Amino acid sequence: MTAIAAVGTFVPEGRVSIESYAETFDLTPMQVRVFRRYHKLGTAARTDETLAGLLSLALADLALREEQRARVRYVLYARTNPVVVPYPRNPLHEALRTAGLGHAQAFAVGQQACASGLLAVDLAGRLLAADGDDALAIVLAGEKTFTRETQFVPDTSMFGEGAAACLVSASGDRDRLLSYVARLRGEFDGDAQDVAAEYQRIYHDALGEVVVAAATRAGLQLGDVAVILPHNVNQIAWQRTCKRIGYPLERVLLDHVADYGHLFCADAFVNHRTAVERGLLRPGDRYVIAAAGAGRGATFSAMVFEH
The missing domain is CATH 3.40.47.10 (Thiolase/Chalcone synthase)
Known part of the structure; x- marks a missing residue:
């Protein structure tokens, strides 16, 4: 694993x-x-x-x-x-x-x-x-x-x-990958104004859906997820996503959004390092890493790990 x-x-x-x-x-x-x-x-x-x-x-x-x-x-x-x-x-x-x-x-x-x-x-x-x-x-x-x-x-x-x-x-005693869900949305390829507007409209629902789907695939309820490690796009995006799926915003690690900005693909790992150093993850805790990407179509993805 x-x-x-x-x-x-x-x-x-x-x-x-x-x-x-x-x-x-x-x-x-x-x-x-x-x-x-x-x-x-x-x-x-x-x-x-x-x-x-x-x-x-x-x-x-x-x-x-x-x-x-x-x-x-x-x-x-x-x-x-x-x-x-x-x-x-x-x-x-x-x-x-x-x-x-x-x-x-x-x-x-x-x-x-x-x-x-x-x-x-x-x-x-x-x-x-x-x-x-x-x-x-x-x-x-x-x-x-x-x-x-x-x-x-x-x-x-x-x-x-x-x-x-x-x-x-390939295997290990900690931070084991339990599930991975990725939703590819090819209809969002291009920079047309109507495409961008539709992407913004569905963004929070689509991001929330993959988080829930990844937890379900791992055999978990959202309440079993100790922490979500997000991509640092902005805080309001996560406020709206959490509201849609009923997950506590205070359990999303948003500390670096205002200071570091969005570190491209590095957000997940920088936030993981912070969560470990601050003791936010205890042995056996299950947590989600989530991300969204746009440019050549759109991708919404989430992984569940066990610490």
Whole structure:
């Protein structure tokens, strides 16, 4: 059974404020206030570090032992954007060489945009199970905000820079994957105004549905779920989703939304690290990691784990 063996993260100290975006994105003072007071978005993480440097810092924080490093067979780079640096740069392979992981088979997973992190965990577990030995895999996540579209989503979110490295094993005694549900919605491909409006209309119901479906597939009721680890899109999205499914908002880890921003696919693992460090997960607790991705269609997904 797929399990998370360890998580390493890096979130820089630098921040950019929503106010600094006002001129660039033609935001009115009222829109800025709405972001701070309504969406609870005030700042996003930012650094001068390169993308290869971001990924290297997350790998370093993973603190692999030499025997673990030798057992890493796969590295899956989960990313939101299809292109993250100019050709022919390859930050993934640069980071792996720095970390002493140049022997691993490495590739990117980005078909589900910001939900690609969960897809990568599922794929890593499947690859390891098929091999049938004690090999390990790493899921890497984190991107730079190098274009307007990767900095800011109007009326929705601010993207932040950070990275995470998740060590995955085919089995384990903790953080075992109990279920995975992904709903792919191809009708939301494209940028047409009516498509975007319909996506916003169904968003909370669709996200809530996959959370419930993942819990059901794991043989659980929502009341059995100790914590939901969300993607950090904004707080109002989770308030509405929780209201629809009847889940207590205070059990959704939203602490980093206002400070870090939406860290692309790294949100899940950064929030996991925080939940463990703060003692929000006790042995035997079942928890949900949820995400939504949009860009090439839409994906709503959720995983249930047992700590």
